Structures are given as structure tokens and as C-alpha cells.
């Protein structure tokens with residue numbers, strides 16, 4: 001059996017990537033391409049506990065490096081329990097966020113060293129990289145508007161944080177042109193989905 005295809009969705013808060021990842025997951029299974037839908041953080045039993053720690057409010061200072069290590073620990077659980085075993089069985093993996101979120105959030109937005117993050121990403125993933133990344137891009141103003149008032153620990157960050165985040169994602173996409181497709185997330189949900197399906201069918205799943 002051949003190796004499954006690994007598809008990642010990235011974007012700032014409220015970009016619509018979770019909806020598009022789910023749409024793609026349902027579509028691929030409906031045409032007989034066996035696929036799973038998963039996410040980071042929280043794609044495993046232990047990962048769900050790590051996600052809870054990462055996104056809940058706390059009255060303790062949350063050190064940026066501890067935050068980074070927790071995302072990478074979640075990722076290592078995910079790689080060994082979900083991503084690798086499924087790809088090896090020939091099942092496609094659709095993942096809502098991956099290593100590029102760590103570069104954008106903990107690196108470009110939070111300010112941790114980019115090379116340190118790249119090294120930890122390599123260790124945590126065991127060298128498993130996606131076949132394609134869809135960056136659903138929206139302006140920060142749209143992101144904050146879509147978020148409304150109910151925000152988790154990270155969503156509560158400043159406007160400047162969210163601006164650095166968007167810039168960071170666009171820079172990462174620019175540096176990895178062969179892997180990334182930037183999709184305009186302000187378009188209608190159906191239009192975005194058509195675009196994604198077209199790319200997946202013509203460039204990713206060739207058979």
C-alpha cells in the first residue's frame with residue numbers, strides 16, 4: 001500500500017481553516033480516498049490534556065519557552081500515535097495546524113528564536129513533513145471581528161501580536177513556495193473549498 005498524503009491547514013485565528021479542513025476530510029472520504037482529520041494541539045488523548053493547559057487562563061506567569069515545549073510535546077505524541085501510523089497505512093492525514101503555527105506564534109509573534117523552533121520542530125516531527133500546506137489568509141481586523149469576545153489565552157493577545165502573526169505566516173509561505181498555497185479567506189466558504197479541491201485533485205492526489 002502506498003503512503004498517505006499529508007495535508008496541513010494554517011492561518012491566524014478565525015481564518016476558517018477548521019471548516020475547510022473538515023470539508024476536505026468529508027469530501028475525500030466521500031470519493032473513496034480514506035482520510036483522517038486531526039489537529040494540533042490536541043490530536044491525541046495526552047494532547048487534549050496539553051491543549052487544556054496551553055489554552056486555559058492561569059494566574060501564573062506562562063514562560064514562552066514552556067509554551068513552546070508544550071506545543072512540541074503535543075506534536076511528538078501526535079506524530080507517533082496518529083500522523084505516522086496513518087500515513088504508513090496509506091491513509092491521508094488532514095491536520096489543522098502543524099509546525100508552521102509554532103514558527104508563526106512562538107517565533108514571529110512571541111519572539112522566540114526561529115532557529116531554536118526549527119530545531120525543535122525537526123526533533124518533534126521525526127522529519128515528517130506535509131505534502132501541501134493551505135494558508136488561509138485574512139486581515140487581522142477580520143480575524144478580531146470574527147473572534148468576538150469569547151477568547152482563549154492565546155486569542156487574548158494584543159493586536160500587535162496578531163499582526164506579527166499574520167506577517168510571520170506570509171513570510172513562511174514565501175520561504176516555502178513549493179509547499180504553500182495562500183488562499184484568500186475573505187472569499188465565500190464554497191469558493192474557498194472549490195479552490196482547495198482543485199489544487200488537491202490536480203496537484204496532490206494525482207491518481
Ligand code: TMP
Pocket residue numbers: 013039040041071096097098099101102103105106154155
Ligand atoms: P486552534 O484555535 O486552531 O485550535 O489552535 C489553538 C491555539 O494554539 C491557537 O491560538 C494557535 C495556537 N498554537 C500555537 O501558538 N502554536 C502552535 O504550535 C500551535 C499548533 C497552535
